[in-house]
Amino acid sequence: xxxxxxxxxxxxxxxxxxxxxxxxxxxxxxxxxxxxxxxxxxxxxxxxxxxxxxxxxxxxxxxxxxxxxxxxxxxxxxxxxxxxxxxxxxxxxxxxxxxxxxxxxxxxxxxxxxxxxxxxxxxxxxxxxxxxxxxxxxxxxxxxxxxxxxxxxxxxxxxxxxxxxxxxxxxxxxxxxxxxxxxxxxxxxxxxxxxxxxxxxxxxxxxxxxxxxxxxxxxxxxxxxxxxxxxxxxxxxxxxxxxxxxxxxxxxxxxxxxxxxxxxxxxxxxxxxxxxxxxxxxxxxxxxxxxxxxxxxxxxxxxxxxxxxxxxxxxxxxxxxxxxxxxxxxxxxxxxxxxxxxxxxxxxxxxxxxxxxxxxxxxxxxxxxxxxxxxxxxxxxxxxxxxxxxxxxxxxxxxxxxxxxxxxxxxxxxxxxxxxxxxxxxxxxxxxxxxxxxxxxxxxxxxxxxx
Amino acid sequence: xxxxxxxxxxxxxxxxxxxxxxxxxxxxxxxxxxxxxxxxxxxxxxxxxxxxxxxxxxxxxxxxxxxxxxxxxxxxxxxxxxxxxxxxxxxxxxxxxxxxxxxxxxxxxxxxxxxxxxxxxxxxxxxxxxxxxxxxxxxxxxxxxxxxxxxxxxxxxxxxxxxxxxxxxxxxxxxxxxxxxxxxxxxxxxxxxxxxxxxxxxxxxxxxxxxxxxxxxxxxxxxxxxxxxxxxxxxxxxxxxxxxxxxxxxxxxxxxxxxxxxxxxxxxxxxxxxxxxxxxxxxxxxxxxx
Numbered sequence: 045x046x047x048x049x050x051x052x053x054x055x056x057x058x059x060x061x062x063x064x065x066x067x068x069x070x071x072x073x074x075x076x077x078x079x080x081x082x083x084x085x086x087x088x089x090x091x092x093x094x095x096x097x098x099x100x101x102x103x104x105x106x107x108x109x110x111x112x113x114x115x116x117x118x119x120x121x122x123x124x125x126x127x128x129x130x131x132x133x134x135x136x137x138x139x140x141x142x143x144x145x146x147x148x149x150x151x152x153x154x155x156x157x158x159x160x161x162x163x164x165x166x167x168x169x170x171x172x173x174x175x176x177x178x179x180x181x182x183x184x185x186x187x188x189x190x191x192x193x194x195x196x197x198x199x200x201x202x203x204x205x206x207x208x209x210x211x212x213x214x215x216x217x218x219x220x221x222x223x224x225x226x227x228x229x230x231x232x233x234x235x236x237x238x239x240x241x242x243x244x245x246x247x248x249x250x251x252x253x254x255x256x257x258x259x260x261x262x263x264x265x266x267x268x269x270x271x272x273x274x275x276x277x278x279x280x281x282x283x284x285x286x287x288x289x290x291x292x293x294x295x296x297x298x299x300x301x302x303x304x305x306x307x308x309x310x311x312x313x314x315x316x317x318x319x320x321x322x323x324x325x326x327x328x329x330x331x332x333x334x335x336x337x338x339x340x341x342x343x344x345x346x347x348x349x350x351x352x353x354x355x356x357x358x359x360x361x362x363x364x365x366x367x368x369x370x371x372x373x374x375x376x377x378x379x380x381x382x383x384x385x386x387x388x389x390x391x392x393x394x395x396x397x398x399x400x401x402x403x404x405x406x407x408x409x410x411x412x413x414x415x416x417x418x419x420x421x422x423x424x425x426x427x428x429x430x431x432x433x434x435x436x437x438x439x440x441x442x443x444x445x446x447x448x449x450x451x452x453x454x455x456x457x458x459x460x461x462x463x464x465x466x467x468x469x470x471x472x473x474x475x476x477x478x479x480x481x482x483x484x485x486x487x488x489x490x491x492x493x494x495x
Numbered sequence: 496x497x498x499x500x501x502x503x504x505x506x507x508x509x510x511x512x513x514x515x516x517x518x519x520x521x522x523x524x525x526x527x528x529x530x531x532x533x534x535x536x537x538x539x540x541x542x543x544x545x546x547x548x549x550x551x552x553x554x555x556x557x558x559x560x561x562x563x564x565x566x567x568x569x570x571x572x573x574x575x576x577x578x579x580x581x582x583x584x585x586x587x588x589x590x591x592x593x594x595x596x597x598x599x600x601x602x603x604x605x606x607x608x609x610x611x612x613x614x615x616x617x618x619x620x621x622x623x624x625x626x627x628x629x630x631x632x633x634x635x636x637x638x639x640x641x642x643x644x645x646x647x648x649x650x651x652x653x654x655x656x657x658x659x660x661x662x663x664x665x666x667x668x669x670x671x672x673x674x675x676x677x678x679x680x681x682x683x684x685x686x687x688x689x690x691x692x693x694x695x696x697x698x699x700x701x702x703x704x705x706x707x708x709x710x711x712x713x714x715x716x717x718x719x720x721x722x723x724x725x726x727x728x729x730x731x732x733x734x735x736x737x738x739x740x741x742x743x744x745x746x747x748x749x750x751x752x753x754x755x756x757x758x759x760x761x762x763x764x765x766x767x768x769x770x771x772x773x774x775x776x777x778x779x780x781x782x783x784x785x
Contacts, residue, residue, distance in 0.1 A: 124749050131535065149752070154537035239624065239639070249644075250732040252750055306623045308733040309644025323624060374538060446751045454558065454735065463646045463734030 081383035083111035084138035087129065089122040091368075092316065092332030093201050096405020103399050104390055112387060119143070120252050130155035135373040138384040141200055144178065144365045145253040149443040151181040151196055156371040158194035159388070162381045168195060169392040171411040175199055175367050176438045188275060188441050197369035198388045199408040204363040204436045205261055206428050208319055208327045208336075210235070211349035223361075225262065225294045225354045228326065232302040235325035243302030245324035246295070247315045250457035253449055254311065257366050258328060259456055260439060261353040263291035264362035270452065270477065271488075274441045279488040281478045283452070284470040289494055292459065292466055299460060308461035320344060328353060330366065331425040334404030346421065350428040352435070363432050364439045367408075401426075444484050451476045467494040522765075529758035549759035559760055561735035562743035563767075565650060569739060570718035573657040578711055580658070581665025582703075586695075589673050602663040610660070614727025617656045618643070621728070643729050646736040653737050656724055661717070665710055672706030673699070704782060712775040719768055740764050 086101070088094065094116065101112050115137065117125060123146055129135040130150065142150055150156055159166045168179060180193035187193075207228070209221065213235055222228040232243030247258040263269065268288030272280035282288060299307040304318065316335055318324035320342040335341060336348040352361035370391075372384045390396055397409035398417065406429055407413055413433075418426035440448065451473050459469035471493040481488030529549055531542045553559055588598065605613070620626050621642040629639035642652040676699065684694050722741040725731060731738040731746075744764065748757025 120750055127752060130538070131540070149535075153535040155535075249730060250734075251730055304623075306641040306644035308646075309623075309641060309649075309729070311730075318624070321624075447753070450558075450746060450751050457732050458734035461644070461646050461733035461736075463736065 079109040079111065081108070081110045081386045082379045083113065084380060084383040084387065085113040085115055085136060086139040086141060086370075086387075087115045087117070087122055087125050087137040088141040089119050089143070089368075090116050091119075091201070091203070092312075092330060092335055093203070093405040095334065096400055096403040097200070099403035100391070100396060100400045100405075104387060104396070108386075108390070110383065110386070123252070126150070130373045130375060133375065134377075135375045138372065138376055138380045139387065140371050140373060142197070142369050142371055143253065144175075144203070144367050144369070144438060145257075145440060145445055145449060147178065147197070147369050147371070148441055148445060150371060152186055152443040154183065155373055155375075156196045157374045157381060158196055159198070159372065159385060160195055162372065162378075162385045166195070166385060166389070168198065169409070171394070171397075171409045172392050173199060173202065173408055173410060173433055175202070175365050175369075175408075175433070176436065178365065178367070178369060178438055187277075188438070197371040198392065199367060200370045200391075201368040202406050202408050202429060202433060203330045203366040203368055204429075204432055205257070205328045205353055205366075206331050206363075206425065206432060207351045207353050208329050208348050209351065210325050210344065210347055212344075212347040213325055214349075221349075221351045222354050223351075224356055225265070225298070228354045229294075229298055229302065232298060232326055236302040238305070240323070242304045242318065242324050244298050244326040244328075245304045245310060245315045245318040246299055246307050246328065247310050247312050248299065248307040248457060248460040249309055249311045249314075250453045251311065252453070253366065254453060255456045255460065256439070256449055256452040257364060259292065259295050260364035261328065261362055262295040263288050264364070264437070265353070265355040265359045266291035266294065267359055268292075270439075270448065275438075279442075279481055279486045281474045281481070281488055281490045283477060284467075284474040284491055284494050286494070289467065289470060292456075292470065296460065296466065308457055319348060331406045331429055332404075337422060350425040352428055352432040361432060361435050363436045365436045366439075442481075442486075444480055447480045448477055451480070470494060525758045526762060528755055529762050531755045533754050545755065549756045550763070552756060553760050553763055556743075556747075556760070558735060558738060558746070559740070559743050562731075562738040562740040565735070565738055566719055566721070566740045569650065569654055569657070569721060570715055573654045573661070574711060574714045574718050576654075576658050577662045577665045577714060578669075578707065580662045581667075581710075582669050582707070584662070584666045585670040585673050586699075589670065599667070602666055604663075605660050606663050608660075610723030611727055613656060613660055614724050617659075617724075618728055621652055644733055646733050649729050649733060649736045653725055653728055656728065657718065657721065660724070661714060665714060668710045668713075669703070669706060672703055672710075676702050705779065708775065708779045708782070712772065712779075715771065715775075716768060719764075719771075 088097065098114065101114060104110065105112055115125065122141070123143070126137070126140045126142065129137045129140070130153070140150065168174065174180070174190065177188050177190040179195055179197045179199065180188060180190045181196045182189035182193040207222070214221070214231070217234055219231045219234060220227070222231055228244070235241060236243030248255050266287050268282065268285055268291045270281070270283045272278040272282050304310055304324070312329070315324070315327045315329060316332070319327045319329070320336055322343050331350065337345050339345050353363050355361045370388055372381050392409070394409065394411060397407040397412040401407045401412055401417055401423060406425065410430070413426050413430045417423045418430070442448070455464070455469040455473035458464040459466045464472070474490045478488045478490045530544060530546060532545045534541045534543065591598070620628055623629060623639060623641050623644065626642070628642065632639055640648060643649050680698055681694060684698055689697070720741055721739050722745065725737055725739050725742055729737040731742045744757055744761050747753050747760060
């Protein structure tokens with residue numbers, strides 16, 4: 045064993061210390077020269093698209109020298125941190141990445157700074173989708189309002205469901221891409237061969253916004269809904285309408301005849317796993333193409349293709365928006381608001397949106413989504429996504445969304461697991477939703493119970 | 496004498512202050528909150544007094560009722576099995592002297608693993624498609640089961656995980672108690688011709704009763720607070736089949752952002768556990784007295 049003399053050790057330490065100090069000086073001085081904004085922190089969830097967002101943040105840092113920290117959390121954890129942050133004296137976060145299920149409570153609570161208050165001339169780029177006008181809020185009428193509302197957020201991710209199907213098996217069996225649920229059922233039946241292959245794997249587990257998100261394309265494309273017209277102020281509860289029932293019956297028919305035996309216990313992760321391991325012919329999932337084209341995580345590389353979720357003869361594809369929006373809290377100093385806005389301004393650029401797409405996350409720019417990228421095999425989801433966005437709708441525009449979701453998540457899951465008969469589950473959900481709404485001061489009549 | 500009393504109170508004061516700051520004040524705050532509905536308007540929290548309505552709503556809350564029922568079933572079944580298994584293991588191993596440190600370390604392992612990791616491990620094991628349990632079942636010619644997605648199996652599956660997790664805790668406490676029992680009584684019984692069963696029935700069990708009660712109460716309190724295993728394994732589903740009270744409180748309080756109502760169901764749960772501890776304490780004292 046070699047012994048280093050005390051003097052040598054001391055000298056070595058001195059050299060190391062001097063070298064580190066020099067490196068630190070160079071690093072900080074470079075950063076100080078380049079950075080033109082205060083360091084900022086973004087609170088975000090760990091979603092299938094997060095890796096792409098992380099890479100685009102790294103690109104922003106390297107291009108501008110500005111520092112961006114990411115506080116990454118599970119879905120529910122991120123929501124709790126955001127609520128806590130905006131209710132304290134000064135938020136530790138400069139940008140909140142809010143989900144479509146919950147953003148209204150941040151709007152209606154007055155927690156977000158209108159972006160034009162930070163910089164008078166700030167505008168959303170015309171290329172950026174507004175996702176059912178969800179970026180605008182009228183504080184007086186407490187409504188989503190593109191005409192008279194303030195711009196409160198910038199879309200970050202177009203999280204909406206697409207039909208994922210095994211293109212190789214379609215080619216093998218000569219199947220056509222389905223545009224209706226009946227066609228999907230026939231295709232799924234043709235490929236259903238359990239346990240090696242399930243015709244479809246659905247996300248039926250109860251969570252924060254899980255099973256509800258999965259059933260909505262079925263419900264809406266049968267003419268059903270949870271409320272008659274939230275945006276128009278008609279809060280009649282319609283979750284137990286014959287149309288909603290028809291949508292749910294289609295969902296259950298697929299689950300029971302050609303679905304996974306554990307639909308009621310399937311999470312988003314399970315569904316993705318079933319597709320990635322070659323055990324599902326179809327899934328309804330959010331676009332996260334990198335998951336299936338990465339040989340390290342998938343045995344179906346290049347075999348999955350995408351289409352809008354099916355509709356019916358009467359109604360088109362009707363995906364719910366589960367997208368993500370970036371807002372700036374009011375309770376931070378002006379320099380941090382400016383830093384947040386600088387990032388959001390850069391994020392909307394064509395360059396950033398292309399980099400975002402190339403890093404594996406679907407962009408929110410119409411220009412990029414319909415660009416030459418869409419013709420490349422690795423971005424084959426883009427056409428389906430661009431076709432879906434015009435039909436996509438907000439699920440909730442009321443701050444009571446989290447309470448209504450708690451009811452729908454439970455009752456829909458009970459219907460799928462067989463714990464409650466479908467009609468009873470829908471009738472019970474209707475009564476409970478009406479109570480939440482009336483307790484909150486809305487007029488929310490219910491339909492006659494399904495029999 | 497007067498000086499003694501002064502010093503007694505003075506030395507006690509730091510502990511009392513800590514208790515007041517960390518327990519009494521939060522509990523009072525929770526209690527006050529339980530009579531309010533909190534709403535946020537223009538960044539200002541508006542507290543509206545709602546009287547007892549949060550409490551009355553709790554008894555009409557299907558999720559809370561299901562959670563309370565499941566929690567009791569979960570705690571009683573899991574803890575009873577853990578106690579029985581722990582006691583049997585303690586009896587079987589008390590005479591073992593070789594490799595004692597090794598087996599105790601091995602038995603300790605499940606307690607040391609955080610609940611969230613245990614949840615992840617067992618979720619993989621229970622997986623319908625990839626889990627080792629179903630793979631084994633298929634290998635043995637049996638049909639796979641939907642352990643976590645079937646309402647009839649899900650709670651039992653979660654209970655099995657808890658039994659695996661906490662049986663070593665019961666085992667270690669009961670083993671320590673067994674080792675401390677006076678041996679002369681056993682020698683006297685042997686001389687009197689008692690069988691091993693009689694020694695167990697008439698000496699070990701009565702002498703072990705205080706330790707058994709303490710262990711049981713400890714475990715019951717922990718079992719009534721179960722959260723992490725359920726959160727990761729089933730999320731309370733399918734339906735309400737694995738809903739437990741802690742999970743309901745978490746949902747109502749945080750996910751749904753209803754602090755007033757969440758506080759009310761927390762107070763009800765706290766009261767129920769306090770009553771359980773009180774009753775157990777009374778039983779224990781009565782046993783000692785008799």
